[in-house]
């Protein structure tokens with residue numbers, strides 16, 4: 001088989017190329033057959049002309065040159081372009097002495113040349129067409145071989161995939177399903193391909209699949225699949241539009257996320273249980289602090305104050321000593337109060353969220369040395385105890401972060417009450433930070449503040465928004481139904 | 483001389499006991515009832531109709547704010563004096579609105595407590611110095627602190643408010659200004675209306691927040707009148 005690449009190089013180089021392959025051709029019987037035919041025709045030609053037999057043949061003496069068409073055509077068919085050209089060339093070379101020796105009149109010279117030109121032209125044209133044909137057939141064969149390879153590959157993938165794959169027609173008929181799809185749904189593959197999309201995915205699920213493939217950025221969607229036992233399986237579906245000869249097809253790759261969702265839910269209810277237990281514990285400790293140490297410190301302080309005030313007869317050093325003790329006792333009481341307030345602010349329970357936040361910002365202002373601005377809008381009202389506690393803890397934690405990390409010179413807390421909703425926002429002008437896409441990742445570093453805030457927001461059916469960038473300050477906000 | 487009849491409402495028995503002992507040293511004060519929670523406080527107050535109720539804020543069943551609010555209906559002549567372990571100024575407005583006449587920390591020495599009972603009984607209001615200090619800071623920072631009343635106080639009204647803020651009773655103000663007690667009362671009503679407040683304490687706090695007189699001029703617990 002000749003080189004396909006040979007056709008695309010310029011004619012002169014094609015000739016050289018063809019000549020360079022002559023030795024290889026020498027092993028081909030057909031090559032020698034062609035040489036024999038060419039030589040035979042040339043010999044016949046020379047015999048008729050040298051022997052002076054033109055006259056008895058009459059006009060038939062032109063036939064030998066015409067006979068060259070036979071080997072030229074044969075070479076073209078077998079050796080394509082190079083065969084046609086080379087054979088035409090060798091016929092021309094072998095005929096040249098005849099022309100020079102015997103075609104001396106202008107008429108016979110031109111006639112002989114025309115005949116040769118026709119032979120070469122027919123050879124070239126024929127071989128060129130053959131060459132083109134062969135090349136196209138070769139390309140088509142190559143393409144179909146490649147297609148077969150890729151189809152096999154897809155088929156293997158399709159069959160062996162761990163994820164269930166379903167292929168639907170545009171009208172929702174199930175055209176193909178793999179083994180994993182059978183395992184997931186509980187149907188046999190035969191049973192599956194007799195089903196329709198809306199039976200398997202429910203009408204809303206099928207609509208979602210169709211919507212997802214027409215979206216600009218197809219994202220995995222969550223569907224629930226109806227199994228052969230009628231139960232539902234939560235799946236994540238990655239859908240794609242596939243163009244085929246039979247028209248557009250929808251391919252859905254399904255992954256079972258039931259377990260994942262269950263774990264997520266367990267984790268969340270675990271987190272909320274932990275949070276509740278923690279709140280309960282904090283409330284208990286605060287109560288304990290209030291009942292025992294705070295009360296006894298209060299009594300000690302009062303006794304000391306009463307003693308100092310009523311006994312004028314005390315010697316001065318004793319009085320000064322007692323005054324010192326009283327001061328330290330008051331300080332200790334102050335610490336106990338603050339501790340108990342942080343654990344569970346009684347203002348929150350007694351007066352509600354608004355006054356508790358106000359007390360919080362005032363205390364922080366005193367500690368930070370600049371004013372923490374509080375902006376209240378809407379009419380402050382009592383909310384459900386869980387909501388008040390949750391929002392309060394979010395603000396408390398956000399302000400703790402401002403104090404600990406921000407290095408801010410301005411901090412603002414905004415609280416608003418709307419019809420059926422309430423929200424808070426804490427903003428500082430400090431150094432800011434790059435929040436990870438998932439706040440949950442912070443737990444790995446032992447940082448629980450933001451995650452806890454997010455969890456509390458979620459438990460109140462709200463979403464925590466964190467806006468921050470290095471040098472841009474930080475804003476934390478949440479709005480919840482209330 | 484008739485004694486000032488006092489009710490003690492606190493859930494900590496040791497504290498009640500100590501307070502009873504302290505007040506026992508003052509012959510003009512008599513503890514006539516005790517209660518360990520808010521509901522009991524209201525019940526006992528209904529029975530004994532005390533002159534002064536010393537009420538803790540953090541109490542089981544009903545907190546001190548609620549007790550104060552409901553006392554007005556159960557025992558109208560009772561003045562309530564809040565005595566608490568916490569120095570949260572957040573409670574002050576809720577307490578004033580509920581009708582409390584005084585707000586003291588439990589750490590005050592015995593004599594100041596006795597004096598506060600007398601002052602409250604006299605119709606004065608008493609605030610613990612630590613709480614006044616916090617309150618003034620808060621008032622100065624609050625957005626409506628600088629807001630002037632729609633109708634300014636007259637020079638006489640301002641003088642009367644200043645005297646009230648220094649802890650004088652209506653009678654004493656009358657004596658100092660040469661007005662009749664009745665006229666002082668009328669002036670006070672005008673002041674309340676102009677400031678949009680309901681009590682002497684609130685009027686004083688608003689005056690403070692507008693800088694009409696300094697904190698030092700306010701009657702604090704423990705000061706002698």
Ligand SMILES: Nc1ncnc2c1ncn2[C@@H]1O[C@H](COP(=O)(O)OP(=O)(O)OP(=O)(O)O)[C@@H](O)[C@H]1O
Pocket residue numbers: 401402404405406428430431432433442446447448449450451474
């Ligand atoms: N207001 C803020 N300004 C600047 N950086 C902040 C702010 N809030 C949070 N950060 C950054 O985000 C990180 C995570 O905050 P998070 O509250 O979750 O953890 P933490 O404060 O480090 O630890 P924990 O709250 O568990 O004691 C912080 O370590 C800090 O780098």
Ligand SMILES: [Mg+2]
Pocket residue numbers: 397400401448449450
């Ligand atoms: Mg934190």
